[in-house]
Every structure is written in C-alpha cells, then in structure tokens.
Amino acid sequence: MMINVRQEDLLPPAEAVGEQVPGEVQDAIRTLLRWAGDDPDREGLFDTPERVGRAWRDYCSGYREDPSVHLQAAFGEVGGYNEIVVLRDIPFQSRCEHHLAPIVGTASIAYLPADRIIGISELAQVLHRYARRLQFQERLTAEVAQCLWSSLRPQGIAVVVKASHGCMTSRGVRTLNVNMVTSKLLGCFKDDAISRNTALAILGIGTSK
Numbered sequence: 001m002m003i004n005v006r007q008e009d010l011l012p013p014a015e016a017v018g019e020q021v022p023g024e025v026q027d028a029i030r031t032l033l034r035w036a037g038d039d040p041d042r043e044g045l046f047d048t049p050e051r052v053g054r055a056w057r058d059y060c061s062g063y064r065e066d067p068s069v070h071l072q073a074a075f076g077e078v079g080g081y082n083e084i085v086v087l088r089d090i091p092f093q094s095r096c097e098h099h100l101a102p103i104v105g106t107a108s109i110a111y112l113p114a115d116r117i118i119g120i121s122e123l124a125q126v127l128h129r130y131a132r133r134l135q136f137q138e139r140l141t142a143e144v145a146q147c148l149w150s151s152l153r154p155q156g157i158a159v160v161v162k163a164s165h166g167c168m169t170s171r172g173v174r175t176l177n178v179n180m181v182t183s184k185l186l187g188c189f190k191d192d193a194i195s196r197n198t199a200l201a202i203l204g205i206g207t208s209k
C-alpha cells in the first residue's frame with residue numbers, strides 16, 4: 001500500500017530549517033494544550049511545544065529513510081546454508097494512525113534464503129524504519145514483509161507482529177493486557193504447507209508464547 005502525500009502540502013524538511021521546530025507546529029501544540037484544559041504559557045509547559053515537535057520528528061523519522069537501503073549489503077556467499085533464518089521477538093514502538101497513540105510490541109521475521117543472506121541487524125533496521133511512521137498493524141506487517149521480499153528475493157518470508165495498542169489500553173475500551181497478532185507470509189511460506197508450518201512453529205504461532 002503506497003501513501004501518497006503531495007510534496008507541496010508538507011512543511012519544509014527539517015534539514016531546511018536546521019532541525020528547528022517550525023513556529024506553526026509549536027502553535028498547533030499550544031492550541032492542543034489549551035484545548036486539553038491547560039495554560040501553554042505557564043512555566044512548566046513553556047518549552048513543551050518545542051519538545052513535542054522534536055519528539056514527533058523522532059517518532060516519525062521513518063518517513064525520511066528508505067528501509068530497503070539496509071538490504072543492499074546482502075551476502076551472496078551463503079556457505080551452503082539453505083534452512084530458515086529467524087530473528088525472533090524484536091521489540092519495536094510505533095504510533096497508530098487513528099489516535100497517534102503508541103503501539104508497543106515485538107516482531108519476528110523468518111526467511112528461507114534463495115541465494116543471499118543478510119546481516120540480522122538489517123532485519124531489525126527494516127522493521128524500525130516502517131515502525132517509525134504512523135501505522136496500523138496490518139500495514140506495518142505487510143510493509144516489512146514486502147520490503148524483504150522484493151529486496152532479498154528469498155524463497156519465503158514470514159513476518160509476525162504482536163503488539164499492544166495504546167488507543168485500546170489507555171483510552172476507548174481501556175482494555176489492558178491484550179495483544180493483536182498479525183502475520184504476512186510470502187513465497188513458499190504462503191504456498192507450501194510444510195514450509196509454512198515449520199516457519200510458524202519457529203515463530204511461536206499457535207503456542208502460548
């Protein structure tokens with residue numbers, strides 16, 4: 001799924017304003033503070049709009065990074081290895097696009113190499129690049145899987161994400177201790193039952209984990 005944003009609708013890039021938080025962003029945060037019932041001019045909140053602006057640049061830093069650059073250094077030499085590679089329970093944080101609330105969870109990534117393997121830290125890098133955007137969990141899961149699929153060209157890829165949504169825990173239904181689980185399977189993990197079951201077992205799907 002592509003998100004199309006008209007360039008002319010964006011504020012100037014941070015590089016162009018020397019990483020300053022633009023006045024209109026700070027004004028918007030001041031308005032929100034006032035609307036929430038507080039006084040943005042009181043001492044404790046005085047620098048908050050600027051801090052919040054910087055925090056949001058951080059939460060959303062993934063928009064300014066191409067996740068696939070981390071996959072360009074794939075190793076062509078696989079040393080005869082032709083079994084599943086798994087990186088399990090990678091912690092991540094994201095923000096939901098509905099309420100801007102935190103999404104906190106873990107992702108596990110499995111792939112069956114074809115002719116290339118990748119440094120495992122790069123799998124986590126790809127996850128974080130997509131997580132540091134406004135997301136819903138299904139899209140985060142699919143984007144990570146699709147990026148790895150097209151850049152690494154493995155025989156199979158499986159991404160499983162387990163996360164708790166702040167918009168469910170801290171507001172709305174206020175339901176604690178629930179995790180949403182999503183998965184995206186491609187290639188042999190989608191098409192072949194034995195490969196799929198092997199991958200899902202290693203990823204802990206269907207167990208109490």
Ligand SMILES: Nc1nc2c(ncn2[C@@H]2O[C@H](COP(=O)(O)OP(=O)(O)OP(=O)(O)O)[C@@H](O)[C@H]2O)c(=O)[nH]1
Binds near residue numbers: 096135136137167173
């Ligand atoms: N499928 C999916 N739903 C999500 C995700 N994050 C939040 N939601 C849900 O998206 C829905 C948004 O519903 P709306 O009715 O538009 O918003 P709302 O009135 O604030 O809904 P409530 O959260 O139920 O109070 C809610 O049911 C959320 O729990 C996600 O990653 N995936």
Ligand SMILES: [Zn+2]
Binds near residue numbers: 096098167
């Ligand atoms: Zn939400």
